[in-house]
Each structure stands twice: as structure tokens, then as C-alpha cells.
Amino acid sequence: MVNQLYGPDPNVAENAGWQSDQPRMGFFTDTSVCIGCKACEVACKEWNGVPDDGFNLLGSSYDNTGALGASTWRHVAFVESKGDEGVRWLMESDVCKHCTHAACLDVCPTGSLFRTEFGTVVVQDDICNGCGYCVPACPFGVIDRRKGEPDTKNVGLAQKCTLCYDRIGEGMTPACAQACPTESIQFGNLDELRARADARVATLHDRGVPEARLYGHDPNDGIGGAGSVFLLLDEPEVYGLPPDPVVATRDLPAMWKKAGLAALSFAVAAVGVFVGRQP
Numbered sequence: 001m002v003n004q005l006y007g008p009d010p011n012v013a014e015n016a017g018w019q020s021d022q023p024r025m026g027f028f029t030d031t032s033v034c035i036g037c038k039a040c041e042v043a044c045k046e047w048n049g050v051p052d053d054g055f056n057l058l059g060s061s062y063d064n065t066g067a068l069g070a071s072t073w074r075h076v077a078f079v080e081s082k083g084d085e086g087v088r089w090l091m092e093s094d095v096c097k098h099c100t101h102a103a104c105l106d107v108c109p110t111g112s113l114f115r116t117e118f119g120t121v122v123v124q125d126d127i128c129n130g131c132g133y134c135v136p137a138c139p140f141g142v143i144d145r146r147k148g149e150p151d152t153k154n155v156g157l158a159q160k161c162t163l164c165y166d167r168i169g170e171g172m173t174p175a176c177a178q179a180c181p182t183e184s185i186q187f188g189n190l191d192e193l194r195a196r197a198d199a200r201v202a203t204l205h206d207r208g209v210p211e212a213r214l215y216g217h218d219p220n221d222g223i224g225g226a227g228s229v230f231l232l233l234d235e236p237e238v239y240g241l242p243p244d245p246v247v248a249t250r251d252l253p254a255m256w257k258k259a260g261l262a263a264l265s266f267a268v269a270a271v272g273v274f275v276g277r278q279p
């Protein structure tokens with residue numbers, strides 16, 4: 001039986017109750033070929049009707065959105081740093097990780113967040129009550145409640161990437177992957193993408209890029225592996241990604257064990273006091 005709290009789960013959709021032979025679908029984002037054009041950000045907004053999140057200039061880079069959020073479902077990070085060989089630019093189109101063990105989904109009290117037949121994680125706007133429990137639960141800071149004027153679409157509700165549930169249900173490619181001109185964002189069968197990611201890292205190592213590494217690729221990590229796998233050219237922290245993300249449910253068995261031991265200790269102490277008072 002598959003552990004529903006943490007660890008590898010090769011059949012996430014089946015374990016969520018779906019009965020079909022639909023393979024798990026996901027993303028492989030190869031940052032080594034990202035050119036920072038932001039076509040993915042624009043395509044996502046246009047297809048999904050995501051409102052603007054302010055036309056800000058951060059002053060620190062060409063990044064004008066700063067981070068993923070309720071109105072930024074794809075975020076192209078621009079990382080500028082100085083090294084021995086001069087200035088280096090790293091670009092990475094970040095997105096929801098569609099975790100194997102998704103904390104946002106686990107804590108949602110209304111069932112608004114659900115696992116689709118594709119193994120992805122989606123919010124249902126008409127069920128979300130805006131309680132915000134999912135927001136601190138996500139170890140990546142992906143999901144958030146939308147802020148804005150009262151007439152802003154879905155204001156107050158939790159919002160994030162749906163992996164274009166409506167498009168992939170019709171056999172189409174998600175808008176961001178469709179718009180990407182360099183194929184930095186690749187969509188497809190997750191097992192095939194993972195194999196492609198392995199091959200790409202091996203190629204880059206052969207070509208003298210030893211810093212190439214995969215992120216979200218290990219089913220034994222703290223979230224059971226991601227549905228969005230990334231190829232990075234530096235440590236995850238450099239891109240603003242957590243190095244060791246963990247789903248909160250991983251620690252539940254240990255917490256319950258400690259709580260049980262504490263309750264047992266109190267019971268023993270109470271019995272001791274009661275017996276000790278007997279004349």
C-alpha cells in the first residue's frame with residue numbers, strides 16, 4: 001500500500017480515486033535554454049484571464065513580477081551575479097510544482113483543491129471560500145489569495161497554475177509551453193520528461209557544464225517528487241527555490257507519536273496522584 005503522507009507515489013491520480021490509464025502529465029523546464037522573453041508569463045495571463053499584478057520595476061533586475069503569486073502563475077526569474085568570468089545571467093521560468101504530496105491540497109477544508117486525472121493539482125474557484133489555509137502550507141510559496149479591487153476577478157480566492165486543465169483535457173499543450181520559443185518549457189508524460197531531463201543533464205555534463213542539476217526530480221525528496229521538474233545551473237537557493245521542500249504531512253506520524261506519549265504520561269501521572277491521595 002502506498003504511503004499517502006510522504007515518499008514516492010507512482011499512481012497519484014489512481015490513489016486519489018481516478019480509474020483510468022491516463023499517465024501523469026507534467027513539465028520539464030530546462031533553464032539552460034531560457035532566454036527570459038516572458039512569453040510564458042504573457043500566454044498564461046492571456047489564456048487564463050489572470051489580471052495584471054502591477055507594472056512594477058523592481059530596480060534590481062529585468063524581473064518585474066518578483067515571485068509567483070495569485071496573479072503570477074508563471075514567473076521568469078532573472079538572476080544576475082558576478083563571478084570569475086564576469087557577469088552571469090541565469091533565467092528560470094518558475095511555476096507550481098504540482099507536488100506528488102501537495103500540502104495545499106491536504107489542508108484545504110472545502111475540497112476546492114483537488115488532484116486531477118492527469119496527476120496535477122487544481123483549485124476550483126467556485127468552491128474555494130478564501131480561508132487561506134493552503135497559503136502557508138505550500139513549501140514553495142506558490143499559492144496565494146488574490147488581492148485587488150472588489151471587482152477584480154476571483155479577488156480573495158486562492159489562485160495558482162492549473163497546468164491548463166482545460167487545455168490538456170482537450171489534448172492541447174498548456175499555454176506557457178506552447179508559447180515558449182526555445183522549448184525551455186516542455187509538457188508531456190512525466191515519466192518521459194524525467195528521462196529526457198536525465199539525458200539533458202548528462203549531455204550538459206559532457207559539454208563541460210558540471211553545475212547542471214535537476215530539481216524536483218527525486219521521488220524520495222520531501223514532497224515525493226514534483227510534477228514540474230527543473231534543470232538548474234546553480235543551487236536552488238540562487239533561483240529563490242527552497243533547497244529541501246517538505247510536505248507538512250511527512251512529520252505527522254512522529255508528531256502523533258509524541259502527542260500519544262505525552263497523553264499517556266499525563267494519564268499515568270493523574271492515576272498516580274489519585275492513588276496517592278487514597279487514605
Ligand code: SF4
Nearest residue numbers: 096097099103104138
Ligand atoms: S507547489 Fe505548492 S501550490 Fe503547487 S501543488 Fe505543491 S503545495 Fe500545492
Ligand code: SF4
Nearest residue numbers: 044161163164174176
Ligand atoms: S500551465 Fe497554464 S496555468 Fe500553468 S503556468 Fe502554464 S499557462 Fe499558466
